[in-house]
Amino acid sequence: MVALVKGQNAPLAAERIRITVDVAAPANLSALLLTGAGRVRSDADFAHAQQPRSDGVAWVRAGQQELALDLTAVPPTVERVIAVVSVDDRAFGAVPAPTARLLDPGGAELGTFEISGLGDERALIAWEVYRRAGTWKFRAVGQGYSGGLAQLASAHGVTATAVPASAPASSAAAPAAEPARSSRAHRGLTPPAQPAGTAWPSSVPPATIPEMTIRPPSVPIDGTPVGPAGGFGIRAEERMYDVLWKIFEDAARATAALRSATEYAEQRRDKEMSALLDDPRMRNSPETDAARAAAERKHDELVARATADFKRDISSLVAELNQLSVQLPAPMAAWTSPSWQTWTPPDEAAVAIRIGDLQVAEAPELRVPMVVRMPTRTPLWIDSSEGRRTEATALARGLVVRMLASFPPGQLKVHVADLVGGGAAAQALQPLGGGVVFPAATTPQQLSEMLGRLAERVDLMQMAARADALDTLDGTFDKARQLLVLHDFPYGFDDRAVAQLRFLIEEGPSAGVHIVFVADPSDASTLGPLVSTLWRSMLRLSAVPDDHIGDPWVGLTWTYTPDGGTGVPALDAVLARLAARTA
Amino acid sequence: MSVSLQKGQGVSLQKRDGSQLTLVRMGLGWDPIKKRGLFGSRELEVDLDASAVMFADQQPVDVAFFNHLASNDGSIRHTGDNRTGAGDGDDESIMIDLPRVPAHINTIFLTVTSYEGHTFEQIENAFCRLVDETNGQELARYTLSGGYPAQAMVMAKLVRHGGGWGMQAIGEAAAGRTALDLVGTLQRLV
Numbered sequence: 001m002v003a004l005v006k007g008q009n010a011p012l013a014a015e016r017i018r019i020t021v022d023v024a025a026p027a028n029l030s031a032l033l034l035t036g037a038g039r040v041r042s043d044a045d046f047a048h049a050q051q052p053r054s055d056g057v058a059w060v061r062a063g064q065q066e067l068a069l070d071l072t073a074v075p076p077t078v079e080r081v082i083a084v085v086s087v088d089d090r091a092f093g094a095v096p097a098p099t100a101r102l103l104d105p106g107g108a109e110l111g112t113f114e115i116s117g118l119g120d121e122r123a124l125i126a127w128e129v130y131r132r133a134g135t136w137k138f139r140a141v142g143q144g145y146s147g148g149l150a151q152l153a154s155a156h157g158v159t160a161t162a163v164p165a166s167a168p169a170s171s172a173a174a175p176a177a178e179p180a181r182s183s184r185a186h187r188g189l190t191p192p193a194q195p196a197g198t199a200w201p202s203s204v205p206p207a208t209i210p211e212m213t214i215r216p217p218s219v220p221i222d223g224t225p226v227g228p229a230g231g232f233g234i235r236a237e238e239r240m241y242d243v244l245w246k247i248f249e250d251a252a253r254a255t256a257a258l259r260s261a262t263e264y265a266e267q268r269r270d271k272e273m274s275a276l277l278d279d280p281r282m283r284n285s286p287e288t289d290a291a292r293a294a295a296e297r298k299h300d301e302l303v304a305r306a307t308a309d310f311k312r313d314i315s316s317l318v319a320e321l322n323q324l325s326v327q328l329p330a331p332m333a334a335w336t337s338p339s340w341q342t343w344t345p346p347d348e349a350a351v352a353i354r355i356g357d358l359q360v361a362e363a364p365e366l367r368v369p370m371v372v373r374m375p376t377r378t379p380l381w382i383d384s385s386e387g388r389r390t391e392a393t394a395l396a397r398g399l400v401v402r403m404l405a406s407f408p409p410g411q412l413k414v415h416v417a418d419l420v421g422g423g424a425a426a427q428a429l430q431p432l433g434g435g436v437v438f439p440a441a442t443t444p445q446q447l448s449e450m451l452g453r454l455a456e457r458v459d460l461m462q463m464a465a466r467a468d469a470l471d472t473l474d475g476t477f478d479k480a481r482q483l484l485v486l487h488d489f490p491y492g493f494d495d496r497a498v499a500q501l502r503f504l505i506e507e508g509p510s511a512g513v514h515i516v517f518v519a520d521p522s523d524a525s526t527l528g529p530l531v532s533t534l535w536r537s538m539l540r541l542s543a544v545p546d547d548h549i550g551d552p553w554v555g556l557t558w559t560y561t562p563d564g565g566t567g568v569p570a571l572d573a574v575l576a577r578l579a580a581r582t583a
Numbered sequence: 584m585s586v587s588l589q590k591g592q593g594v595s596l597q598k599r600d601g602s603q604l605t606l607v608r609m610g611l612g613w614d615p616i617k618k619r620g621l622f623g624s625r626e627l628e629v630d631l632d633a634s635a636v637m638f639a640d641q642q643p644v645d646v647a648f649f650n651h652l653a654s655n656d657g658s659i660r661h662t663g664d665n666r667t668g669a670g671d672g673d674d675e676s677i678m679i680d681l682p683r684v685p686a687h688i689n690t691i692f693l694t695v696t697s698y699e700g701h702t703f704e705q706i707e708n709a710f711c712r713l714v715d716e717t718n719g720q721e722l723a724r725y726t727l728s729g730g731y732p733a734q735a736m737v738m739a740k741l742v743r744h745g746g747g748w749g750m751q752a753i754g755e756a757a758a759g760r761t762a763l764d765l766v767g768t769l770q771r772l773v
Binding site for chain 1: 682
């Protein structure tokens with residue numbers, strides 16, 4: 001529920017809504033359908049007790065009077081629908097402040113508006129539901145007419161004879177004189193929150209920080225640029241990796257520019273509208289209508305310019321991305337890219353892999369590849385909560401194949417632990433054999449041994465590094481990087497296993513041990529605070545498209561669409577080729 | 584070609600062929616007054632910061648300064664403490680991608696503030712100049728003469744008019760350690 005103040009607006013997600021107004025006196029509800037000129041097309045656009053239906057609007061009596069709006073049925077030439085409440089035998093100033101409610105069909109409140117500070121008004125515009133850039137919004141208006149419903153209706157183009165008979169008392173009593181608002185009533189009026197004060201500075205992070213802010217790791221994990229052997233190729237890949245992040249940044253900033261301009265346009269219009277509504281001398285005059293139209297026009301012009309700039313920027317980014325996408329090396333390319341058709345095992349480890357796409361609401365045509373540097377510095381976490389175990393496992397499989405394909409043969413080995421699924425996750429990687437994928441851990445005992453082996457390996461690497469004796473590790477020691485894919489957090493994970501896991505998360509990456517979790521975070525809570533705090537450092541990947549990624553520049557929310565999944569022919573083909581290579 | 588501006592004077596910015604500018608660089612420079620003290624070879628160190636503050640009408644919207652090097656929309660980028668290496672001595676530079684300045688922004692202020700609280704009495708030859716970054720040509724320059732007992736200066740503003748931009752020299756003293764402190768002053772100067 002949102003309590004709105006006079007002049008405030010809010011987006012409207014629902015297409016069917018109900019409107020009620022609580023007044024402590026006999027009152028009538030009605031609605032007017034208005035064109036861009038602020039007038040009805042004909043008297044048929046006035047819905048009230050005697051004429052309960054207009055296009056998309058129905059007047060109903062369900063206990064109390066109510067307006068039911070079906071916005072999908074509102075004709076396109078109707079720009080806004082105003083909901084009006086009127087009283088016959090007294091002024092609103094003589095009764096407690098009415099409360100207008102905007103409800104969804106189920107009765108949940110989408111917005112409430114206490115219309116306070118009223119004087120001799122007999123008819124009020126409670127809500128305005130209006131079109132904005134292809135969507136609907138609603139605004140708390142609270143503009144009053146001392147001449148009652150007749151004056152309000154005729155101000156919007158309704159012919160006098162079409163005003164319902166229940167209202168004649170008020171129209172007869174309508175004073176011709178200036179409908180001055182008493183100063184007593186005025187004093188109670190709280191002006192809408194001053195947006196200028198809250199907008200500054202916009203350079204601080206937005207109040208709603210997305211769940212996971214991703215950052216481009218600019219330096220490879222080993223701290224030194226990857227070896228010179230494939231020199232040019234690696235440099236070209238590095239450049240493409242940088243360009244992809246630059247495109248991401250430009251898209252974020254272009255969207256921020258659009259949002260900033262649009263918000264400013266709305267805020268300026270609302271401020272101007274509120275000023276019109278608050279000035280008693282200006283109410284009910286043709287000047288007000290003209291000023292209102294001018295405010296709308298200024299708003300629309302600014303939004304149009306900002307939108308044109310945005311479209312220009314986005315289409316240029318789309319073109320750049322299209323051009324780049326055919327050049328991307330397979331690990332950074334979509335599974336549908338031709339580079340997977342011609343993929344051969346690389347001589348050098350790839351710079352980065354693609355883990356999905358990112359989109360922002362305003363530019364669905366732009367799908368920014370989300371690429372992470374290989375090998376990963378922090379664990380990837382694939383969220384299998386909310387019954388997404390199947391999708392999460394499919395995403396994990398795709399990422400493991402990408403990682404294997406991004407390393408030269410034999411330089412990445414995979415350990416799968418899948419206690420809940422009984423090793424099904426490892427079977428999904430068949431026909432990859434023993435040389436690449438170790439036998440899956442399916443019991444707590446096997447998991448404990450697996451963690452023990454990996455922890456021991458990290459220990460060894462660290463000791464050798466401290467002694468400056470990495471060369472002495474030759475021989476039986478496997479220098480390939482090790483990837484642990486840990487599915488679920490089984491109950492009965494003992495303290496020792498927790499400690500080893502923490503050790504692997506923190507120390508593993510620099511010793512060539514990397515982790516992908518496929519887990520429901522609520523299960524991890526059984527492992528205690530030590531592990532659950534580690535979630536925050538991990539990159540969470542949803543198994544299905546989800547808005548949870550924040551960009552590091554302006555903190556917009558991006559929709560992440562996972563890479564691969566099931567039924568991707570190129571993925572299966574590459575898996576078969578990887579298996580054939582090691583067979 | 585460069586226009587040397589006087590306080591309050593304005594100039595419309597365009598290329599020689601009359602077309603609109605795209606990428607411009609605002610260079611700001613200053614010299615500490617040479618003071619000889621006990622350690623005579625040392626010059627007074629003055630830490631000045633150049634900033635760009637973006638306004639939509641009267642409302643401050645964004646700022647590019649040492650603590651937030653790029654405006655959120657990315658159209659204004661402070662190059663940080665890097666010196667350009669140019670012989671004409673810009674100490675700090677702010678790049679402005681004019682076509683990408685958001686539609687609602689119609690004024691961009693260029694300010695210099697002294698973080699350590701030095702006043703402009705201890706600084707000489709403060710200037711700001713606008714360079715067409717596509718060809719390196721200086722478009723306008725405004726040199727502040729005389730010492731002001733102020734900690735901050737509003738040097739100039741870029742103002743949107745029609746489809747293009749103009750520059751106006753301001754030279755107004757203000758108080759504040761960073762551009763964020765100058766907002767009240769700037770609102771009056773819009």
